Amino acid sequence: MNHWLMKSEPGECSVDDALAAPGATVPWVGVRNYQARNFMRDAMRVDDGVLFYHSSCAEPGIVGIARVASSPYPDPTQFDPKSPYFDAASRAEAPRWLLVDVQVLRKTRNLTLPELRSQTGLQDLQVLRKGNRLSITPVEPLHWQWIVHLLGDDPGGRP
DNA sequence: GCCAACGTTGGC
DNA sequence: GCCAACGTTGGC
Numbered sequence: 001m002n003h004w005l006m007k008s009e010p011g012e013c014s015v016d017d018a019l020a021a022p023g024a025t026v027p028w029v030g031v032r033n034y035q036a037r038n039f040m041r042d043a044m045r046v047d048d049g050v051l052f053y054h055s056s057c058a059e060p061g062i063v064g065i066a067r068v069a070s071s072p073y074p075d076p077t078q079f080d081p082k083s084p085y086f087d088a089a090s091r092a093e094a095p096r097w098l099l100v101d102v103q104v105l106r107k108t109r110n111l112t113l114p115e116l117r118s119q120t121g122l123q124d125l126q127v128l129r130k131g132n133r134l135s136i137t138p139v140e141p142l143h144w145q146w147i148v149h150l151l152g153d154d155p156g157g158r159p
Numbered sequence: 160g161c162c163a164a165c166g167t168t169g170g171c
Numbered sequence: 172g173c174c175a176a177c178g179t180t181g182g183c
Contacts, residue, residue: 007181033166056181113182131164133180 002048003139004039005062005127006102007055015052015064018104025069025103029077030085032097036136041072041098049144050102053127054110055135061112062147070101108151121146 006028008014018026031037045068052064074095077085090096116122126137139147 009181035166060182133165135180 002043002045003050003141003144004044004048004068005051005053005125005137005139006066007053007127007135009056010054011057014054015104015107018052018064018066018102019107023069023103024105025101027075028099028102029075031075031099031135032085032087033135036134037097039136039138040100043138044068044072044100046071049139051139051144051147052102052104059110059112061110061116062108062151063110064104064107065148065151066102066104068100069103072098072100075099111147111151115150116147119146119150 008018010017012030013026018024028040031040048068050066050068051062052066054060054063074092075085075097077083078087078090078095078097079092080086081088085097087096113128116125117128122128122143125139125143126132126134
């Protein structure tokens with residue numbers, strides 16, 4: 001099983017928004033970066049672990065544990081002219097952008113960026129690297145364990 | 160709002 | 172294929 005960190009802007013889809021969705025599951029729409037797309041298209045498997053991360057907000061950090069809940073399929077927003085994610089160059093018979101569904105398993109406290117950076121065991125976590133802008137990054141098993149352990153003692157917002 | 164870092168575009 | 176210009180991301 002692989003593990004991932006996936007960024008979402010809480011103004012777009014917060015962990016609470018995801019929890020409120022049917023089955024606590026949301027389609028990960030709007031990824032328009034090839035490297036991130038390739039992770040979803042080629043490397044993710046159902047039941048892979050996901051760290052739900054809030055970005056571009058007052059307190060960026062990990063706010064939930066989730067799982068990959070579907071195989072890859074075309075991102076419908078690429079075909080919607082009214083969507084900010086519309087891609088006029090993408091054809092229905094050869095969709096450019098694929099996504100997976102993500103199911104939140106539990107909300108956690110906000111494990112903030114400064115706290116993540118303070119951890120000796122997380123020095124090489126990809127999302128902490130300077131200049132990192134990728135919205136989806138792989139998480140090494142040891143990093144995953146470290147983070148889950150950090151979150152383990154802490155009550156989340158909801159089971 | 161600033162700005163570093165990175166990705167994409169397009170002329171050549 | 173190179174690379175300058177431009178656009179975007181995202182923390183601060």
